[in-house]
Amino acid sequence: MPREITSFSNATVKLIRSLRDKKARRAERLFLAEGLRIVTEARDEGQLPKVLAFAEAGMRHPLAQEIIAATEAAGGDTILTSPDILTKMSGKDNPQALIAAYEQPDTSLERIDRTAADLWFIGQALRDPGNIGTILRTGDAVGAGGLILLDDSADPFAVETVRASMGAMFTQALAQATWDEFLPWLRSGEGQLVGTSLQTNHDYATAPYAKPCFILIGNESQGLPEAYEAECDMLVKIPMHGRADSLNAAIAAAVTAFQVRNVWRKA
Template identity: 30%
Template sequence: MTKAHTEIMSVQNARVKDWAQLLERRGRDKQGKYLIEGYHLVEEALRAGARVETIVYSLEKGAPTGWDELEQAASPVEWVGVSQAVLAKCSDTQTPQGVLAIVARPQLGMDELLAGEHDLVVVLDGVQDPGNLGTIIRSADAVGAKAVVLGRGTVDLYNPKTIRSTMGSMYHLPILEADLSLLLPRARERGVRLVTTSLQAERSCYDTDLRQPTWLILGNEGKGVSPEVAAQSDVQVIIPMQGKAESLNVAMAATVLLFEASRQRLV
């Protein structure tokens, strides 16, 4: 495939300033786009058919090769060679890998989620750490969960730290933001069982039937699931622990619950 390449050398270029704004949530919300960095993530985005608009690469290192077939499966992509200074301005890392991409944010709403399969879904209520969100998305991907829902107060999926921590799993299943006070009642109407975690719960997750359509709801790292969301749950469970640890990290708890649900489905 013959690609049309352009070059930008100055950090004062208007397009470069737009790209740099994508490092902040306000810029991402304004432009409806986000930035990914590194060969693995850009390749995963192309492979998944994400709306990659522009691939920005280091003129010093040269344009990546071997993506022609992947690019044909996606929408037409613009290639822009840039200076190291431009890459540094648009990068969230200390040592840029030499390639980044500008991607249009997908538009997935509640109606689309509820219309599809919702056998096993993870719902996050105020999870604030990018690393935790990324790990939960990877675990959901690993067990074949149908979606991840980000409730109000949850860290932005398109935060560069979150994106890196997903290791590409963000492209393997639907992820959407939603108002849980509106979404959860509609899910229950469709036969979904809402399961929340609580340190005060008496019911073990291992003694709870997770084979039916189930949405696992996990809350903020310090406060847990909000009272408003907990009030909508059908059952509260606890992960029993034999040792002396007071509790599990939210990403660890989500992983345990997801793999227990997966195990029950495989029995």
């Protein structure tokens, strides 16, 4: 049975609320996911929340009942509260029916098994949490193994990232490393490092992509540093037809990755 919380100043209410903040997420090693859909997708991947909060309305759905029971069976904290307190927890006017806090996975590079997939995304200093979530979602769709975030990227456990990932947060592997850690790791095994760049005439549409292929996406406003481009096994260019000379980072990642698949499918 869920425990009831009726006080706005309850410690768990404050804990959940605090997880919109990066420092608190890091200290608690937790992150938030909101809504029945994403919580169900997590469950289908074998992942249950540490804390699951809802109001009366939120526990009526049969799927919600299943997940509440499974969370309790796994030792998680299930919380029945008022719509007002749920609103406070979520920090939004119309909170989702369920608010869940999950343990952050270990994001060390050593956890990445490059043989688990033929395609990987590497994001360099990505600053937009929504872009990170969209790349995770795209990674799931294109059959990538996951995303390795380099240097001072945004927190991949931000609420905006989780929301944009549409559940891919729970299916894609995620690692964080510096470039100086990443490069020796990459070279310790097989893998082709492919950078998208305007400093080449090599057409991305027909390039010889090799498996496993690591697609390196640069920072939203600066692109890839020259030194990083120099380490790539191949630079490819997406032809630009307009006034602009760049794409949104998540768009560049998707256009490249789906084309890698097209080239492999044709071969």
